[in-house]
Amino acid sequence: MTILPIVRKEFRQIRRDKRALGILIFLPGFLLILVGYALNFDVKHVGVAVLDEDRTPESRRLAEGLTNSEYLEYTWSIRDRSEVDAVLDGAQARVVLIIPRGFSHTLLSGSTATVQVLVDGSNPNSASISAAYMLIGIRDYSSRILTEWMDRRGMEIALPVDIRPRLWFNPELKTAKFLVPGVFGLILLLSTVISTSLSVVREKELGTMEQLKTSPLHAYEIIIGKALPYVGIALVAATIILLMGWGLFDVTVRGSLLLLYGAILLFLLAGLGQGLLISAVAQTQQVAFFLSVFSSLLPTFLLSGFVFPLKSMPWLLQGIGAILPTKYFLIIVRSIILKDVGFWPLWPEFLALGLFTLATVTISSIRLHRDLSS
Amino acid sequence: MNDVAVSVESLTRTFGSFIAVDHVSFQVRRGEVFGFLGPNGAGKSTTIRMLCGLLSPTSGNATVGGIDVASDPDAVKATIGYMSQRFSLYEDLTVEQNIRFYGGIYGLEGHRLAERKTWAVRMAGLAGKERELTGSLSGGWKQRLALGCAILHEPPILFLDEPTGGVDPVSRREFWDLIYQLSNAGTTVFVTTHYMDEAEHCNTIGFIYAGKLVAIGSPTELKQHMGAGATYEVACERPLDAVDLFQRLPWAAETSIFGSHCHVTLTSAAEGPDLIRKTLAEAGMALHRLESITPSLEDVFIHLISEEDKRLTRTEAS
Structure with missing residues (x-):
């Protein structure tokens, strides 16, 4: 095997460069912790300020019943309507519940009582979730009042529709479970693209690439020999992330590990193709690094469905997203890790990944070949 | 073969x-x-x-x-x-x-x-x-x-x-x-x-x-190729001016400066040293030393380049 000396040499160089090795092995874990804990869309412990003008057992029961959960928290009591603005402005609470005078009286007389809920809408995502928590809580309270009232009059009543939603795949609705597979894709792509493009461009800068080209080695042998060690290291990093996701964020792989590693390998090859493409264009390591980060970090973060759902984006951005390998990898990985989906439902995504790899590797070998003859 | x-x-x-x-x-x-x-x-x-x-x-x-x-x-x-x-x-x-x-x-x-x-x-x-x-x-x-x-x-x-x-x-x-x-x-x-x-x-x-x-x-062949003319090392006053002077004369095939001396290659060997002495005397420059030398490879290449440049200019002109 003529590629063996290259593989050995590449490993020696990586081992000598402790910093690069650290980046390849430990940065992924660090990023996972960072993203896993910091990027949290869970809306919990929403502060609620209560203006209770009624001051009756009924009004207190409503306020306490609402805030007696990990989602809503009774943080503030307001005495006067003039304080409402100040409380929302000062962010002491994101929701204000106003129970008007006469609430209890109206309720007990059998008419419909009203309460007012004010929500700080500056963060639309958490605002709509907080409003939904309030709505559910108040509806719950009101149906309980109704059944008690019926009870006291000796009437049996059943609620017309009792909704019991049950969430599959991620029952606690934890953001981390959704994000870990994404971080997985991002990190693998970033480290493969950067390491491939830098290691090729470094040899161009040193002049050793020319030396290799005058040897009997073929271009593909040079490329495979250089890429193999990085693919190996990325597989180790991938395993570390999977173990950390399991240990820290309780993300277990429900589907087939074999299929998962197959997908990872294919995705690494896609990253390799992207890195090679960059190294065909870039003449210096700085340019290669910039292009690698720019072409993998930003689009992956924004346009692959990693954080923001693709379906709500304008068609142009969706189109850009559609050529990113990460988009398909994320669908595959989320399906395997969270839902135990097999190969057949996912074959279009596997095909897309394969096509991307084929395209980038082909274009960069044509470039390399043209380099030789022009 | x-x-x-x-x-x-x-x-x-x-x-x-x-x-x-x-x-x-x-x-x-x-x-x-x-x-x-x-x-x-x-x-x-x-x-x-x-x-x-x-x-x-x-x-x-x-x-x-x-x-x-x-x-x-x-x-x-x-x-x-x-x-x-x-x-x-x-x-x-x-x-x-x-x-x-x-x-x-x-x-x-x-x-x-x-x-x-x-x-x-x-x-x-x-x-x-x-x-x-x-x-x-x-x-x-x-x-x-x-x-x-x-x-x-x-x-x-x-x-x-x-x-x-x-x-x-x-x-x-x-x-x-x-x-x-x-x-x-x-x-x-x-x-x-x-x-x-x-x-x-x-x-x-x-x-x-x-x-x-x-x-x-071979290096020897290339030096002989410099032509029938001999090459002289000229040590004189104001060598830069002397090079300028020689370059304008038809019998000096090649003139260049080497350190503090000039090298002058003549189109034909006859009367060479006399021509150099006469030219310097007319210009009022003192001659310290005049010596016949074998041209160095550098002389040869400078000669070849100027020949080639002349030929290129001629081709462009015609």
């Missing part, structure tokens, strides 16, 4: 409308040191890259070790050794690891690799430094190690592209001793350089200018 190592016929390479190498033809005999000279951008590197199978020719033929470079560049690569001025070593690997790597890509293994490694380390004078990082070696050592790595597989033909750039004179001397040893052992050495003293060491010199091979021959 058998004693020809490199044969080039009408070799041409264009980049767009620019002709980098223009119908160049020459032959290199087996076992000789062939010096390929020319100013930067004259086409030296383009030629050497074509001969090493790195670049395909636009037209013309070239064979290296009897193998056609255009049709079988891979077979060419297996028969040659190549070393460029950048030395192409991995500075973050040790001496020994560099040797193993380059041996490995040429398919050396086991006993043979060990034997060649010992040879290369001794040749480069690096015994005892096998485990040192290549980046910590001085220029001369790196250069000899790079040469060792380029010939681990004992290629019959060795290409050296400006191998002595940025190396001190003592190391250069030692490097040329190594080249002679290789040549004596039968290796054909094809070397580009722009050091004139190095050119004197070659058996044959090809001089390329503006993509064309303008002269080829």
Whole structure:
């Protein structure tokens, strides 16, 4: 095997460069912790300020019943309507519940009582979730009042529709479970693209690439020999992330590990193709690094469905997203890790990944070949 | 045929409308040191890259070790050794690891690799430094190690592209001793350089200018080619003005300044010294010394370049 000396040499160089090795092995874990804990869309412990003008057992029961959960928290009591603005402005609470005078009286007389809920809408995502928590809580309270009232009059009543939603795949609705597979894709792509493009461009800068080209080695042998060690290291990093996701964020792989590693390998090859493409264009390591980060970090973060759902984006951005390998990898990985989906439902995504790899590797070998003859 | 190592016929390479190498033809005999000279951008590197199978020719033929470079560049690569001025070593690997790597890509293994490694380390004078990082070696050592790595597989033909750039004179001397040893052992050495003293060491010199091979021959032949006219070293007052003066006279074929003297080559040998004396006396410049000399290679190349420039201007004018 003529590629063996290259593989050995590449490993020696990586081992000598402790910093690069650290980046390849430990940065992924660090990023996972960072993203896993910091990027949290869970809306919990929403502060609620209560203006209770009624001051009756009924009004207190409503306020306490609402805030007696990990989602809503009774943080503030307001005495006067003039304080409402100040409380929302000062962010002491994101929701204000106003129970008007006469609430209890109206309720007990059998008419419909009203309460007012004010929500700080500056963060639309958490605002709509907080409003939904309030709505559910108040509806719950009101149906309980109704059944008690019926009870006291000796009437049996059943609620017309009792909704019991049950969430599959991620029952606690934890953001981390959704994000870990994404971080997985991002990190693998970033480290493969950067390491491939830098290691090729470094040899161009040193002049050793020319030396290799005058040897009997073929271009593909040079490329495979250089890429193999990085693919190996990325597989180790991938395993570390999977173990950390399991240990820290309780993300277990429900589907087939074999299929998962197959997908990872294919995705690494896609990253390799992207890195090679960059190294065909870039003449210096700085340019290669910039292009690698720019072409993998930003689009992956924004346009692959990693954080923001693709379906709500304008068609142009969706189109850009559609050529990113990460988009398909994320669908595959989320399906395997969270839902135990097999190969057949996912074959279009596997095909897309394969096509991307084929395209980038082909274009960069044509470039390399043209380099030789022009 | 058998004693020809490199044969080039009408070799041409264009980049767009620019002709980098223009119908160049020459032959290199087996076992000789062939010096390929020319100013930067004259086409030296383009030629050497074509001969090493790195670049395909636009037209013309070239064979290296009897193998056609255009049709079988891979077979060419297996028969040659190549070393460029950048030395192409991995500075973050040790001496020994560099040797193993380059041996490995040429398919050396086991006993043979060990034997060649010992040879290369001794040749480069690096015994005892096998485990040192290549980046910590001085220029001369790196250069000899790079040469060792380029010939681990004992290629019959060795290409050296400006191998002595940025190396001190003592190391250069030692490097040329190594080249002679290789040549004596039968290796054909094809070397580009722009050091004139190095050119004197070659058996044959090809001089390329503006993509064309303008002269080829042994150093002695090239000096004789300077024509019937003799070359004189003139030591006089205000040498810069004297050069200006001579350049305007029809009988001075070539005038250039060498240190504090001028070299003047005459179109014909007769009356030469008298003409020089007379001209200086008329201009009122004191003559300190006038001596007939053998032209140096530098004289020859300056002459060749100015001849070629004149010819090019004439072609453009007509």
